[in-house]
Amino acid sequence: MSAPDIIGGIFKSGKKIKSSIDEINDIYTNPIKRKDRMLIRSQMADDQNLNNIVNLAEASMGKSGRAGGFDQKLLSDFANVYNSKDLFKIEYLRNNMKNFKSIFNSAKDKKLIDMDAVNSMKNINKATNSVERDLQLDALEKLLRQFKKDNPTATGFDLKKNVFGDFDIEDIFAMDDSLKGIIGSKAKRKTILNKLKKEGILDELGLSDILKTGEKARTINDPQILAYLKEIKKDSLPKNFDFTSKILNKNQKQIFSNLTEQITKNLPEQLPGTLRKNLKDIIRNNVNRSIKYGVRDQGKSIDEIMTSIKKQTDDPSFIKEVLPLIIRKVELNDYLKRLELDLGVTLDKVDLSHMKAVVEDIDQTFKINNLFIGLSKKNAAESKIAQSIRDLNAKLNKKNISKDEKIQLAEKIKSLKNELKTGDYYDPVSINYPSPDDVGSDVSQQIKEKISETMMGDPTYFKKDGGIVSIEKMIQPISLKYTSW
Numbered sequence: 001m002s003a004p005d006i007i008g009g010i011f012k013s014g015k016k017i018k019s020s021i022d023e024i025n026d027i028y029t030n031p032i033k034r035k036d037r038m039l040i041r042s043q044m045a046d047d048q049n050l051n052n053i054v055n056l057a058e059a060s061m062g063k064s065g066r067a068g069g070f071d072q073k074l075l076s077d078f079a080n081v082y083n084s085k086d087l088f089k090i091e092y093l094r095n096n097m098k099n100f101k102s103i104f105n106s107a108k109d110k111k112l113i114d115m116d117a118v119n120s121m122k123n124i125n126k127a128t129n130s131v132e133r134d135l136q137l138d139a140l141e142k143l144l145r146q147f148k149k150d151n152p153t154a155t156g157f158d159l160k161k162n163v164f165g166d167f168d169i170e171d172i173f174a175m176d177d178s179l180k181g182i183i184g185s186k187a188k189r190k191t192i193l194n195k196l197k198k199e200g201i202l203d204e205l206g207l208s209d210i211l212k213t214g215e216k217a218r219t220i221n222d223p224q225i226l227a228y229l230k231e232i233k234k235d236s237l238p239k240n241f242d243f244t245s246k247i248l249n250k251n252q253k254q255i256f257s258n259l260t261e262q263i264t265k266n267l268p269e270q271l272p273g274t275l276r277k278n279l280k281d282i283i284r285n286n287v288n289r290s291i292k293y294g295v296r297d298q299g300k301s302i303d304e305i306m307t308s309i310k311k312q313t314d315d316p317s318f319i320k321e322v323l324p325l326i327i328r329k330v331e332l333n334d335y336l337k338r339l340e341l342d343l344g345v346t347l348d349k350v351d352l353s354h355m356k357a358v359v360e361d362i363d364q365t366f367k368i369n370n371l372f373i374g375l376s377k378k379n380a381a382e383s384k385i386a387q388s389i390r391d392l393n394a395k396l397n398k399k400n401i402s403k404d405e406k407i408q409l410a411e412k413i414k415s416l417k418n419e420l421k422t423g424d425y426y427d428p429v430s431i432n433y434p435s436p437d438d439v440g441s442d443v444s445q446q447i448k449e450k451i452s453e454t455m456m457g458d459p460t461y462f463k464k465d466g467g468i469v470s471i472e473k474m475i476q477p478i479s480l481k482y483t484s485w
Helices: 021-029 031-044 048-059 072-083 087-096 100-109 115-122 131-150 169-174 186-199 201-205 223-232 250-265 273-298 302-314 316-343 376-396 403-422 441-456 461-467 476-482
Strands: 005-007 010-013 015-018 350-354 371-375
Touching: 021 031, 021 087, 031 087, 031 131, 031 186, 048 072, 048 087, 072 087, 072 100, 131 169, 131 186, 131 201, 169 186, 186 201, 250 273, 250 302, 273 302, 273 316, 302 316, 316 350, 316 371, 316 441, 350 376, 371 376, 376 403
Parallel strands: none
Antiparallel strands: 005 010, 010 015, 350 371
């Protein structure tokens, strides 16, 4: 069958092919025929006979099967469907008739229901491939396909839980309301994943090893982390864990405290409180990332990592060059945010980006020659490519892979590295961003018109004096309020 139309037990795929009830019901009960089930169910809603029965049942609500309660046509039509043993039609009536049981009992009392049909229904496990379960499978398949699209080199191993509470299979389940109730049950998660395995979906996506019991996420032996997990009686850290406030020892906390104090002393007085918080959040997040990636990916101890952080931030270039760069980043994003809120102009935000990722080298976290302000979308794209390269390198270094596989992996890595090299992923935004060169003349004119209208009541004001009034001059009163140096 190639996506056939199914109406009343007749398959249409170029020509009509009659199928027996056994074939139809095999689709209903066969675990790997979910997509055919969903196709049939979607077309049940267009079955006029079924809808007439549902409407008659709705009109009879409140009546009983006794004293001539239910309409004879309703009972007769209902019995005809039930006696057909078509599980999809019976399921449709069961799910859409609140008085299904009463009508069934009434039809049965009137000898309209065949006992052969009743006995057949008893042998069907209706819950196995219920509408609810098939919808859950459909939702999970879509989420896993999106995950694979966003992480093309990922395997099922990457979705296993680990000590750091990284994004895992539970986060996938949490994305859909129908799957959230399964999160707490490892057995239920395994059951639904096994169904996708039987359908071939996990193999197709290269995620089957999520079910391999022998495969475990990498273990962490850092004594500070293990001691904290023992204290909180958990086997993994919470999501977005803040190492700086939860896990550092006294000396390590002092390093971080000295860093924040040093930053506070060197911030411009006129920098608003909100931007001060945003800046300190960037510092905290980068320290947290250094600890996580240093322990997880580079085999360093927390003490080694915090010593590196101290060395980097004690360097005079941190206050002279790195801090001003971060200040510019938070001010620029604040300006872009106000453009969107006040004028309805949406432009790409900016990130504090790294030439060499923190996950690869924590000693470069706060080095000025490794930092630049880049566009958020480009930064996200670069991170995706870089992660793919790391994943492919991990596969290349595995044992027991063939020579052909090694060649293919090496070619993929070479291609991705060339993409990074020839792309503009590491280009910083211009000093005048968002200038016409950055956003284009159309967007630039849109900004000027909206600022002109907001400030001067005239969208063409910026063209006064032959167009010599620049956008920078027009917004100077606004910009001065946030300029730090």
